[in-house]
Amino acid sequence: MKQKLLSSIALMFGLLFGFTSAFASSFDTNVQMNLGTTTINNIQTFDWSATSVTAIDANITVKGTDGNTYSTTLTEYFSGADIDSGTGTYTKTTGDSIALNVNTQSTLGGFDVDNGSSVDTVSVTAGYEITMALSMTEWASYSYNSTTGSDTLEFYAVDSGSYAFYLDDTTNDSDGSLTSNIGTGVGYTDGDKFLSGSVTAVGGTFTTSSTGSIGVTSVVNSIDDYDNSIIDADPSSPDVILSEATFITDIELLSSSDLPDNFELADLIGTTIGIDDYEIVVSTLLLSADGSTDFSAVPEPATLALVGLGLLGLAGIGRRKAS
Numbered sequence: 135m136k137q138k139l140l141s142s143i144a145l146m147f148g149l150l151f152g153f154t155s156a157f158a159s160s161f162d163t164n165v166q167m168n169l170g171t172t173t174i175n176n177i178q179t180f181d182w183s184a185t186s187v188t189a190i191d192a193n194i195t196v197k198g199t200d201g202n203t204y205s206t207t208l209t210e211y212f213s214g215a216d217i218d219s220g221t222g223t224y225t226k227t228t229g230d231s232i233a234l235n236v237n238t239q240s241t242l243g244g245f246d247v248d249n250g251s252s253v254d255t256v257s258v259t260a261g262y263e264i265t266m267a268l269s270m271t272e273w274a275s276y277s278y279n280s281t282t283g284s285d286t287l288e289f290y291a292v293d294s295g296s297y298a299f300y301l302d303d304t305t306n307d308s309d310g311s312l313t314s315n316i317g318t319g320v321g322y323t324d325g326d327k328f329l330s331g332s333v334t335a336v337g338g339t340f341t342t343s344s345t346g347s348i349g350v351t352s353v354v355n356s357i358d359d360y361d362n363s364i365i366d367a368d369p370s371s372p373d374v375i376l377s378e379a380t381f382i383t384d385i386e387l388l389s390s391s392d393l394p395d396n397f398e399l400a401d402l403i404g405t406t407i408g409i410d411d412y413e414i415v416v417s418t419l420l421l422s423a424d425g426s427t428d429f430s431a432v433p434e435p436a437t438l439a440l441v442g443l444g445l446l447g448l449a450g451i452g453r454r455k456a457s
Contacts, residue, residue: 135423164368164422165429169262172301173402178229178250180427182266185207187242187319188387189407192417195233198224208234210343212285219278220294230276232281232287236351237408238385238423239267239322241314246371256363265314266321266427267410268353268383270333274340289351295333296409297355297383300325301364319414328365331358340387347421349387356380385425 166175192210196204204217204224211232216223242264245253271294302314302325314321334356340349357379359368367374402414415419443456 139293146313164370165365166368167245168364169301170368174245174253176370177245177253177368178248178428179246179368180242180264181246181299182240182383182423182425182427183243184422184424186238186423186425187402187407188236188238188385188421188423189412189414190419190421191235191237191412192419193235195257197231197233199227199229200224207417209417210268215371216425226276226285228277232274232276233271233293234270234287234428235269236266237269237410237412238401238425239265239314239319239407240423240425241265241322252338260302263303263314263325265300265325266297266383267300267323267407267409268295268297268333269410269412272333272336272351282342282343286339286341287349289336289338289340292336293334293354295353297331297333297353298323298327298409299329299365301328302326319407323409328361329357330360331356333384338384342450347387348400351385351387353383353385354380379429381427381429383422383425383427388422388424 163179166173167177168457188252190208192209194206194208196206196211196217197202202224206217211217211226214226216225247253270292273291273293273365274289275290277286278284279286282439300323302321332355333356337352337354338350340351341346357377360376362376365376367376367379402420403416404413406413
């Protein structure tokens, strides 16, 4: 999924969830990657592989519209079963708030660069792979559509979250393939960590019904640490300090049936996923994930002053590039 965005995020179903306040004084920027003897400039987007997995813990916390807090499982909640709190029961109600433990990991499919071309990063001939792991607890508002029989979660806040990007130039000697493996869940966090930080905001929706599941969770990340021998602000953005930049990773969530035909969900039971090494169990909700990452930056104060001379205000301008 190749998608360019900044001050707003185009989500499925025609719904828009904006982060304009977070980017009121930010602008789109490029980064560069140093990969061995190769330097790739003007990178606009990290395009993650469509064959990725997101795991949602079955155990959830529900803040009901009655003012009480309940513990249950996602499956039981969506089924409409009564939640027994010990002092009474409660059934899912539009307006409930739900806390979800979400973990994902992915291999990079390629870079989109400023001249409109793409750079492949996953072929064996490239000699390296870039992977990502993320774990977070996010809050969502629940609603039920009686006409379609669908349950929808609208993500609105994050309690905690962290992520890391890794660079690996090691291949699997047995078959020459790169190390990350969707079928076993291994090889995603064994490279050199070159970018890491926190999840600061979320948005998006997730809808599930008898016909399947579909949605997008959009994650705003801060950069807490990075290795400038591997990644840095592009020379075309001289006023950018990468440590003060933020970026959005937009993760498309689809039913597990959208994963490759040779992929068996049962193969992942007992493996770990995400930056927190969450262990996948039988009750874990596993989804196909497809994502992209776009960077933005806050200009240095002197630059802001110059911009202010010519503009009454600065608004983030986004550009969406559909896959």
